[in-house]
Amino acid sequence: MSHLPVLILVVYFAAALLLPLLAKLKNSFPGWGALAVTSLALLLSIASALYVGENGPYSYFPGGHGGPGIEITVDWVTVLMHLTINLVGLLILVYSLGDLKSELHPDSLPAYYSIYLVMLAALNGLVMAGDLFNLYIFIEICTIAACALVAIKPGKLCLEAGLKYMFLSTLGSGMILLGIGLVYMVTGELNMGALSEAIPLAFSSYPWNIYVAMSLFIVGFGIKSALFPLHVWLPDAHASAAAPSSAIHSGLIIKVFIIVVARLIFQIFGANLFAAIPAPEVILLLSTIGIFAGSVLAIAQTDIKRMLAYSTIAQISYIFMGFALAVPSGIMGGLLHIVNHGIMKSMLFLAAGAIIYKTGIRKIDELRGIGFRMPLTMSIFSIGALSMVGIPGFSGFISKYYLAFGALEAGKPIYVAVILASSLLNAIYYLPIVVRAFLGHKEGKFVWDQLPWPMATAMVIMAAFNLLFGILPGSLLRLVELAATALLS
């Protein structure tokens, strides 16, 4: 039994407590401290991945009291998500070292880093919680930290967006907690492993409790991960927050909730119960509407960050679609899109943030010729845009390929058409930005971006990962396949 996964949490929470104190010594300490801690957590999650690779998935019982009860489950889904969360979290943190001074009040910087680490800890906890109540606690930590990351930026827009997010997110948490209560009522269990055995028994005598609980979970997590039409909070929150907050919201937070609900559905309720209420059909329908509505609304936006936020609604619907297909390649597509979209959407938000940092431009129309003033940023933005559209050679193509393959495997070829048609819609709003930036009339001389180095470095590494997973997806595919098998078992 390895202590590594718990150490990740301990390190994050301890550092989140200490960072504001370090700020009393020197103002720049919290940023660098957070960087050191996140790097350490990434190393720990790599070590944990290697350990699981050698010894296989395992359960960890805090305090060593033995199960069942409070449990931490480390399977391949956990490993995949830990690597994604800590890698993307680290890169966004590197970027924020350069960017945040321009977006936040200097006094709130230590608090920002502290909240950011709590956020990462909660995300790491969510994907490894092995019992429902720890899961709920991590959900609440995640909710509060996520709202705080939006509302910490000065200005009334962020405050409004944060408050709206908090109210809707709390409705979601309430529904999830009620669902946990309904499950506990008929099974007397909270541990997920024990529940997977107890639920079929309880289902025969109390089917309504199970049905209602499952619906509450789907709607509750649907609010938190912006399943259409429960997405109303997302555009405001993701568009108004500081660039690194937008990146972590769009890139990681909403996806972790999908992983959690997928784990609940497939591992404790089972795919049969999932199909008994017509949940897969409903989710497939909603995600199809979400894909089109998100794309059409994105086309209508004039603000670049709002456009990216609406694009997130469309992209998150792909992930829901992959899981609702409930076949191995569909789930692989969903998991791949969680990783790939996590990297590319963070990258796009960071690139948009860099444009705003340097020029203050938010309107898409005004981006004409920006490629000559910020060539590096716009090249990175273009990589992200092409990847979103799903051009072969970029990582977005791989996940869409698997999603389409999943639709065929599930015997629902109509969704292949949905994926193809929506790729065209993506092209309609992403490509004009790229074309305008590089082919618009040239203003003044060609200059390099002159961004602070942390911002440039973070974006370049993300672009490198995007290309790596687009051209040589082998190792990622192997990991995702193991995770998909673990999720369905």
Add this chain to the structure above:
Amino acid sequence: MFDKLLANLHFLAAMLLFIIGFYTMLTDSNLIKKVIGLNIMDTGIFLFFISLGYSGGPAGGEANPLPSALMYGGLAAAVSLTAFGLAMIVRLYKYYGTIDADEIMSKRGEAE
């Protein structure tokens, strides 16, 4: 039928509280009332959980401590969310001079 309802009155009360709170949070335009709705909703869930722990007969008997213990976690979350929400509302009041969501929307419309 009526006996069954009477025996499960606590569940009915919990569900009513949940629905009242849920409805208030969704529909009331007063932000403070939304926070109150949040608390009513959570109270409904707490009542539901704690009544699950009751296992004795009419004279009392013993109770399962686990659901009550779990609700300490729920309470902590509800208190933090209430405090955080109220703090945000105070800040919003400084910007707009009102705590009514509709008025804030119309003031925002005028400004733009």
